[in-house]
Amino acid sequence: MRSATFVLALLAASLPEACESSPQEDPVIIVSEAISGPPEDISAIRQTATRMVEALERQDVDALMEGFSEDVVIIPQGEPILKGKAAVRVFYRGQFEHYRLKAFGPSLDELVICGEWAFSRGTGASLVKSSENGRTVRAFNRGLEIWRKQPDGSWKIARAMGNR
DSSP states (O other): OTTSOOSHHHHHHOGGGSEEOOTTOOOOOEEOOOEESOHHHHHHHHHHHHHHHHHHHHTOHHHHHTTEEEEEEEEETTSOOEESHHHHHHHHHHHHHHEEEEEEEEEEEEEEEETTEEEEEEEEEEEEEETTTOOEEEEEEEEEEEEEEOTTSOEEEEEEEEEO
16 A cells, blocks of 8 residues: 555665665565544545655656645754755755665554644665665665645645654
8 A cells, every 4th residue: 555655764764874785675565553533634645645655766856845845844864954845855856866766665654643733653665776886775764754734635744854
């Protein structure tokens, strides 16, 4: 179920610290049931997350940015804090220039919706090929996202942090 997914795993990886891996070790999607909130909001968050993962897989920065609020703040491990969509866009463009996502297996471990705000917690495993040295690396990451409901009823990531 690709709808139970989040995108911070790739962002958190900053891949040089990832370990080398065999390409046959494809990540898998794991879904947990620690989810609470109105069903229509759960569905909306899952839809946004699914579109963001699909954008990551295509390395489509513009589509990926649709899942972030204008004032997004992302705190990746060992990297400067990213404030605003423009900074996040630059970060992902740089990642996409240096790495090619070969496989991504995210999990949603927790999602709690409280009014106009929600938080999600998950993990991700990814296989990524470096354009610099041709190596395939495997990374395991954890992420925490704070979502905000938009006036049109959609949900976007407003704050996020990730680590390895």
